[in-house]
Amino acid sequence: MKGYYARKIHSLLGVIPLSFFILEHLVTNFGAFEGGLAKFNEGVAFLNNLPLVFFMELLLIWLPLLYHGVFGLYIAYQSKPNTGSYNYERNWRFLFQRISGVITFMFIIWHVFETRVQVALGNVTHEELGGIIHAVVMNPLTFTLYLVGIISTAFHFSNGIWSFLVSWGITVGPRAQRVSSIMCMGLFAVVSVLFVLSLIAFRNVEFATALNVIDSLKTVLS
């Protein structure tokens, strides 16, 4: 495929559907902060009861994510960062977009492996997912890794929207690019805070009861 279209599809998939999925995921997870385990499980149940859920996941999440991630690694590889000589804000964001892209891709692979893949393998049920994340956030190391992953995802998402607007010729002039930059960085702040609040909410003890695996492990170990 010609590079122009490959890059254009990469850019489009970042917003449709991936950005929308991030927002949907944020809303579902924020249920844990707002209404605890009951609200979170309600959200999980709603999503999994959607018609054709497998095909929706395949076409709106997995395939776009795979393409955006793999092609994104290639884009990151092609760049030659020069923030040392050109210490400009946009240049730093160019670099962070590539770093955060790589971190986010690795984070998502790990996160999907722990959750969706385990559900597919039949190791956990949808109701136990809250417990899995509870175990993650109670461990200081994995909690830190999740924090890094979440903030990196929020940055890549927000800054990606800014460059999407430039790459599709929507924000052309310097003023439009400055205003959209302020708005995207505001979005970064809001999305980060909401995600972090949701993550902290999973530290609540009620999520622990959702995971029988942990309980059985504890009895084995004691």
Added chain:
Amino acid sequence: MAETSALKKNVKFIITRQDAPDSKPYTEEFEIPYRPNMNVISSLMEIQRNPVTSEGKGIAPVCWDSNCLEEVCGACSMVINGKPRQACAALIENLEQPIRLQPMSTFPVVRDLVIDRSRMFKALKRVKAWIPIDGTYDLGPGPRMPEKKRQWAYELSKCMTCGVCLEACPNVNEKTDFIGPAAISQVRLFNAHPTGDMNADERLEMLMEDGGIDGCGNSQNCVRSCPKGIPLTTSIAEMNKDTTKHMFKRWLGV
């Protein structure tokens, strides 16, 4: 009294040198007497007159490229204290010492500070940065250009193909074939011209080929570095818009 102290003042240079296109670069230090209003080119001329390093070693004079000496030809681009710019417009008074001179190594180095900017001229040919007006008969005068448009188009026409924007771009390197900001801005210039507009699609299609506009990663170093203050990122975004429109037109129209 004042004259003697001025004579004592010296200017220090650290220059990256390279004897041949594929030989290893090395640095040499020079110290030359200060004269008022001197610039990097006049300093290099001074070194040429007396090619001796600060250790007193006689060497082959440093090579550089220059032509107009008034920042309009683009020939004397080099990296001065870490930033690419025109050596003729780099006044010694405004530079921190020691002054470091390096070739713009994004381009093939010919010798010392001389680089080969052919890729930029190839890029201009590729995007057809001209206006075809020849016919087998007199085609008559073309359509007039609105004054408002002429004003911003004139800014784009100041491009001197100096290569500073390519040097500053993190996406112009040996791993990509990105043509760089200058040629993209020239597409905007020639597509803005009422006669040039008649071949606008051809130029847009060249930007949609491999190594075209999709190589831009929005680091926006180009617009911060351009010695002529050309709004390069506005040009790139405008061409993003036009190539996007052209893509949809090709899919949906005809």
